[in-house]
Amino acid sequence: EFNGKIFAYWINDKKDTIDKEEVFIEEIEDISNVNKVTVCTAGQLYIQKLLLDNQSTNEEIKFYDFELEENIQEEIFEIESKDKKDDLIDIKIIDNVLDNNEVEDKVVQEERLNKKIVSDLEYDYKVEQNKEEHNISTDINELKVDNIEQFNTEELNVSDINSDIIKVQGVRVLLGEDIRTREKIYWEFGNRQLNNRHLLISGNSGMGKTYCIQGLLFELAKQGISTVIFDYTDGFTEQKLDPIFTESLNGKIEEQYVKIDKFPINPFSRHEIQIGSRTMLETDVDIANRLSSVFETVYKFGAQQKSVIYEAIKSGFKEYKDNMSFIHMVEKIEESSNGSASTVLSKIMPFIDIDPFDSENSFSWGDIIDSKGKVYIIQLTGFDRAIQLMLTELILWDIWNYCVKNGDESRPLPIVLDEAQNLSHKADSPSGKILTEGRKFGIAGIYATQFLKGALNDDEIQRLQQSGQKLYFGPPENSVMEIAKSIDINTQEAKEWAEKLKKLKKGECVTCGSMAKSDVLRKYDPKIIKVTSLGDRVNE
Secondary structure, three states, rough: EEEEEHHHHHHHHOEOOOOEEEOOEEEEEOOOOOOEEEEEEEEHHHHHHHOHHHHHHHHHOOOHHHHHHHHHHHHHHHHHHHOOOOOOOHHHHHOOOOOOOOOOOOOOOOOOOOOOOOOOOEEEOOEEEEEEOOOEEHHHHOOEOOOOOOOHHHOOHHHHHOOOOOOOOHHOOEEEEEOOOEEEEEEEOOOOOOOOOEEEEEOOOOOOHHHHHHHHHHHHHHHHEEEEEEEOOOOOOOOOOOOOHHHHHOEEEEEHHHHHOOOOOOOOOOOOEEOOOOEEEHHHHHHHHHHHHHHHHHHHHHHHHHHHHHHHHHHHHHHHHHHHHHHHHHHHHHHHHOOOOOHHHHHOOOOHOOOOEEEOOOOHHHHHHHOOOOEEEEEOOOOOOOHHHHHHHHHHHHHHHHHHHHHOOOOOOEEEEHHHHHHHOOOOOOOHHHHHHHHHHHHEEEEEEOOEOOEOOOHHHHHOOOOOOOEEEEOHHHHHHHHHHHHOOOOOHHHHHHHHHHHHOOOOOEEEEEEEEEOOOEEOOOOEEEEHHHHHHHHH
């Protein structure tokens, strides 16, 4: 037989009084295998008395009604009934502009209006509450708008506004359904409370990663978010994409075959760099350091070999100024007296010979960002792995430099990087900068990889694992425990997740992230979901 005592402390219960330290005791008997259970119940005031010193008890103790407060907040943010509009103003975001350029008159709910609508427009609202009578009133005249003396349609730059304005804060990307509860799980892409907009997808080949990415791209495109994809294995050619995907996004898919058409950027362009709150143009040294670091990463060069390229680029800029090119870089390497010059040339000449860039062609990443749902695919098939990585690193630098100057988080550009284990994610690489600072410049990374351990160092893995949303498909056998520990660091829990990971079917994955409920972003426990099919996405 067992005896037991239960102490129950209820912060929302007002059982006891200030002048009487009272605990309510109840005996429960006749429970199977239990002789007697004593339940000792105390309320909020008793808890406060335990925490306060004797002198403060009589002066400060009072009952705080959490439930009343919660109800008030729910009414403020959730009641939208027209029947109650006399008691509470319907708080909504300005979400529509009519074709005749008249702004539909609605009050702001979001914390800040989209920068695309009104630059640097901030607001707050005041709500006076009478908790005792449970009345709520809001005065429209209390709405304050900074930087604008009078908020009306005449003072909005209507030429910059149309009905297709992207409401980034409202963008949610459906991932799939919880296989147990059938609850729909979302990537809260636009939520401002999310740490970052990066997504990490890992899993073995054939488990559904590429199909999942198509679903994500479809969700983003239909909400007006354009994306850029680096394709190494022609998995994203129109012939291999799902027909539902290509038909649904007809006219919005553009492919750039670099081997055929070259890529319209100049890697030697002088971009702006940001130092604190100030910006400056890159110097010759900055460009030489940036490009020599790319060669070092891709070709695994040592310090002497990197120095050969660095000095060649610096010397080339002195002679050729802004007409500097890879051909001129090779000329300067051939003139070098450094003993490593011949080794460097033997490795990099296949890349130099293909001459993959068209610096004369006009091109702007802004055209893609503003295309409202374009899927821009950079096809790198036909090149060996080293050249593919060189092209990726150099194009990523161009994207990064453009966004540092022109990007912001209200105009996001998600970038899909497959085979992410082959790229550099060090702090001074373009991917490393995207992972740590990308959000403020509007860049979101969607990283797909089969494995992490072994290909990357711990610092790079940690940087990738900081992604705000993660999806783990069935991993390779030798990576199961590594992924399980990423899901849960507890040893026993990790072992259980390892068994679950082994049993994942194609199209199923473990999701780790946060989801918004009642306007509050909450981190959820890892759960197994089935990725929503393209057919179901289109039908919805």
